[in-house]
Amino acid sequence: MAPEPIRVLHFADLHIGMEAHGQIDPQTGLNRRVVDFLYAFDRIVDYAIEHEADLILFCGDAFKNRDPSPTYLREFAARLRRLLEAGLPVFLLVGNHDLPGMEKRATPLDVFGEFRPLLRGGEGLIVGRREDVHRIDTRRGPLQVIGMPFPVRSRLLKDETWRNLSPEELDHQLRETLHAVLQHLLETKIDPALPTIVAGHFSIEGAAYGSERQVMIGYDVVLPPSMFRHPAIDYVALGHIHKHQALGDGAPPIVYSGSVERVDFSEEDEPKGFCWVEVRRGDARWRFVELPARRFFTLSLDLRQAADPEMTAIAEIRRQADRIREAVVRARVRIRPEQAERLREARLREELEKAGAFSVSSLHIEREESVRSRISLTEMEHLTPLDLLARYLDSRDPPPDPGRRERLLRLAEQLMREEEP
Numbered sequence: 001m002a003p004e005p006i007r008v009l010h011f012a013d014l015h016i017g018m019e020a021h022g023q024i025d026p027q028t029g030l031n032r033r034v035v036d037f038l039y040a041f042d043r044i045v046d047y048a049i050e051h052e053a054d055l056i057l058f059c060g061d062a063f064k065n066r067d068p069s070p071t072y073l074r075e076f077a078a079r080l081r082r083l084l085e086a087g088l089p090v091f092l093l094v095g096n097h098d099l100p101g102m103e104k105r106a107t108p109l110d111v112f113g114e115f116r117p118l119l120r121g122g123e124g125l126i127v128g129r130r131e132d133v134h135r136i137d138t139r140r141g142p143l144q145v146i147g148m149p150f151p152v153r154s155r156l157l158k159d160e161t162w163r164n165l166s167p168e169e170l171d172h173q174l175r176e177t178l179h180a181v182l183q184h185l186l187e188t189k190i191d192p193a194l195p196t197i198v199a200g201h202f203s204i205e206g207a208a209y210g211s212e213r214q215v216m217i218g219y220d221v222v223l224p225p226s227m228f229r230h231p232a233i234d235y236v237a238l239g240h241i242h243k244h245q246a247l248g249d250g251a252p253p254i255v256y257s258g259s260v261e262r263v264d265f266s267e268e269d270e271p272k273g274f275c276w277v278e279v280r281r282g283d284a285r286w287r288f289v290e291l292p293a294r295r296f297f298t299l300s301l302d303l304r305q306a307a308d309p310e311m312t313a314i315a316e317i318r319r320q321a322d323r324i325r326e327a328v329v330r331a332r333v334r335i336r337p338e339q340a341e342r343l344r345e346a347r348l349r350e351e352l353e354k355a356g357a358f359s360v361s362s363l364h365i366e367r368e369e370s371v372r373s374r375i376s377l378t379e380m381e382h383l384t385p386l387d388l389l390a391r392y393l394d395s396r397d398p399p400p401d402p403g404r405r406e407r408l409l410r411l412a413e414q415l416m417r418e419e420e421p
Helices: 032-050 070-085 108-113 160-164 167-188 309-319 337-342 345-354 385-395 402-419
Strands: 006-011 055-058 090-093 125-128 132-138 141-148 196-201 235-239 245-247 254-256 273-280 283-290 296-302 328-335 359-367
Touching: 006 032, 006 141, 006 235, 032 070, 032 273, 055 141, 070 090, 070 108, 090 141, 090 196, 108 125, 125 132, 125 141, 141 167, 235 273, 296 309, 309 337, 309 345, 328 337, 328 345, 337 359, 345 359, 385 402
Parallel strands: 006 055, 055 090, 090 125, 141 196, 196 235, 235 254, 296 328, 328 359
Antiparallel strands: 006 273, 132 141, 245 254, 273 283
């Protein structure tokens, strides 16, 4: 009889401390966007406890920056405590946002690692700050986690000559070093009879990037997926890239769980959540579990044809109230220059707030200047009067609708024929 699979909850990129688009919540004293990220963490803890996870695997970037406030540390610790009190082992991998400015300083996650000796058996909490193999005894059996935190070149490349390398040479050197480290761990430290998961925080070739590029901390190295195609590896759990995705179609699965909440409008249409993994030696099955993340919504209004641009905009805002309500909203409005006096930005913001927007990120009004192209004398000699009329109609701002344009051209053609001798 096959052993029962070990249940692993894989998530990453909490980024507690992201405050953009939020105001202070009077009930908690926290920024409302921070509350969104903590709410996502709460849902992850609830799911893990309810579904009897055997291991919580966090793949890096707990906080927005390397020096989180005591308040953010307290909130992280409260949720971590719920997991540990439920008897669920937790593996915390260090990401680039968790790294201190100096190598010998502690990371925010090291604080929690100091409590490990106080936990039952000392194995309830592991902080992965170095490349190493960790055996974890779960209620459904043992498994191994190969921790590969965000690669720090000053730690991995001991020879100071790396400082003189070109970016391409540095990339190559880091890739080769990490590959050698992984091979060494696979050959000398793992038990080939146990399920093995690689937990990593880095970029993989072929992955689609998201908003993490805007908030990147540290030098980013890109590793080939072939580096992890090893028969001893059953699943590769990744953090660092905010877009949930699986790379390649071979074994083992190489999966970014993605961030747990939307950071900005580049993630407007991306689902957010975590991965539920069931792993046996030689086999890993996983699925993505979506979380109810804060919606981001772009409202595009083209008012160039509107007789009353402000009332037209208000009507559209009210029509789209369901999409606006509780969303971070940005509005993009196109008008003609002569319409500017009939459209008040403050009035549109007021209407968006009345529609229940969580916040109005921006309201951009684009005044489209009319541009008319001149016809050269040489070109004019080859155009008929009807061609010239068609050019004139097309240059109008706004141009007539297609049906009216065709009627005008037919009437003009009819008049021209009547005038022929």
